[in-house]
Amino acid sequence: MLALALFMILQMGDLLVAVEARKSAKSAGSKPVATGESAVETITHREFETKVVQSDEPWLLEFYAPWCGHCKRLEPIFESTATALKGDVRVGKVDGPDNLALMLRFGVSGFPSIFAIRDKKTYVFNGHRTQVMLERFALNPAEHGEAMSTLADPLGPVGRAKGAVAGVGMRVMDAHDHIQREFKLSNSLAWFVVFFLSFLAVIVATMMASGIFFFLGEGNKSGLHSDPAAQAPPRRPHQD
Numbered sequence: 001m002l003a004l005a006l007f008m009i010l011q012m013g014d015l016l017v018a019v020e021a022r023k024s025a026k027s028a029g030s031k032p033v034a035t036g037e038s039a040v041e042t043i044t045h046r047e048f049e050t051k052v053v054q055s056d057e058p059w060l061l062e063f064y065a066p067w068c069g070h071c072k073r074l075e076p077i078f079e080s081t082a083t084a085l086k087g088d089v090r091v092g093k094v095d096g097p098d099n100l101a102l103m104l105r106f107g108v109s110g111f112p113s114i115f116a117i118r119d120k121k122t123y124v125f126n127g128h129r130t131q132v133m134l135e136r137f138a139l140n141p142a143e144h145g146e147a148m149s150t151l152a153d154p155l156g157p158v159g160r161a162k163g164a165v166a167g168v169g170m171r172v173m174d175a176h177d178h179i180q181r182e183f184k185l186s187n188s189l190a191w192f193v194v195f196f197l198s199f200l201a202v203i204v205a206t207m208m209a210s211g212i213f214f215f216l217g218e219g220n221k222s223g224l225h226s227d228p229a230a231q232a233p234p235r236r237p238h239q240d
Contacts, residue, residue: 039082043092045101045163051092053155058089058118060138063096063103068111074129081134089116089138105154105163116141120155122148172198 043051043061052059062078064071082091096103096111106115106122114125116138123141127133137144151158172194180190 038079039086039091040079041090041092043094043099043102045099048102052117055090058138059116060085060089060091060134061115061117062093063106063108063111063113063115064093065096065111070129071112074112077129077131078134081131081138084131084135085138091138101163102154105159107152107154116145117155118142122153122155124148 040062041051052061060081062071062074064074078091078093085091094102096108096113106113112129114129114134114137116123116125118141123137123145124147125134125137125141125145127137127144133144141147148154150156153159154163175197176190176194179185179193180187183190183193185193
């Protein structure tokens with residue numbers, strides 16, 4: 001339990017740092033407007049499980065930030081790479097500041113960060129960001145990339161746990177921002193409301209679970225103490 005609590009505290013600390021990055025991204029400027037149909041799919045944390053994890057197809061993923069100059073220079077190269085890989089590897093991009101749960105799950109610390117997912121294993125790209133190198137990495141990541149360890153792999157049990165913790169944290173922070181904006185509360189008062197409502201939700205859920213177990217237990221007791229005569233099969237009439 002202590003290890004789990006420490007793990008959650010560390011993840012929440014990383015989440016707070018990432019939130020500051022998201023605020024910086026929003027203040028730095030708006031996202032570039034895409035023109036035309038792109039061969040690069042947009043991936044969010046809401047659809048990552050169904051679109052990527054549950055897919056048997058290999059993926060090439062880029063984590064980017066709208067304000068990142070290196071990401072902007074990579075954009076046409078990544079688009080050409082996606083076009084060349086069409087039919088062999090699916091190519092996607094993730095807006096890191098807008099998808100902090102995924103960013104923390106992959107351990108992204110800078111932009112752009114490029115990963116390949118093949119056979120339920122994740123690889124990191126550390127080469128030159130050219131189309132040739134990206135294609136080689138996407139088609140054979142085991143040879144042209146670095147495999148992530150079991151503990152660091154976002155598709156592993158630890159990675160899933162990190163994503164779950166970060167996802168809960170993001171929902172809490174989104175609730176805080178919404179309450180602060182809608183009711184024009186101070187930062188500390190908005191946090192108080194969020195934690196009070198969370199505590200209340202836990203109490204209600206606990207009471208509901210206790211009630212369900214109580215009624216199930218009472219039902220089992222009534223079944224055990226029912227009249228045995230009522231359960232006995234009817235006797236056949238006696239024949240002389």
